Amino acid sequence: GENVEQHPSTLSVQEGDSAVIKCTYSDSASNYFPWYKQELGKRPQLIIDIRSNVGEKKDQRIAVTLNKTAKHFSLHITETQPEDSAVYFCAASLGGGSNYKLTFGKGTLLTVNP
């Protein structure tokens, strides 16, 4: 099955700096890559996603890039703010038919220091 590796496991940045979280996946047939943000004690929430026919997607301060050849994708957060502090999870899915379930990375704890 699919395997998703996520790095780093913890990341600490100063407010206003950029943060980058990287994930690799094993199955070259995977074609859907969402990112979730989970604040302490709360549910994960989808913040951005990308499909395999796109190399980059942006939404305000958040961007995701995908390199299908290398089988890795990254989350970029610019101008970080204290409210960006949370655990971030990447995931991958084969999509379609019975292969719709997501495989998650182990998460990155991002701390933004004021």
Place this chain on the structure above:
Amino acid sequence: DGGITQSPKYLFRKEGQNVTLSCEQNLNHDAMYWYRQDPGQGLRLIYYSQIVNDFQKGDIAEGYSVSREKKESFPLTVTSAQKNPTAFYLCASSMVGQGSGYTFGSGTRLTVV
């Protein structure tokens, strides 16, 4: 709660007891999932279901059981066979198709006492 409701929020189980966690969604999603979350382990898939009366084991199904009698409901039973049940349990739902994000419930924190 964003269309998917888990209850209870906190649950305490005695050794040897079975307990059932509830998950209900009104999003008309076809697929539903149960994940277990432990510190440093990420989200591990227990069971998932695409249609009523059908479900598949995930990566850590031992000691758990589910049912899918209605499209809206996907309860999870943690049986006495699950030796380390203390964890945060998340239910999610999604459409089935070419890559669909999940909507998560707010979770149930289960503690063995």
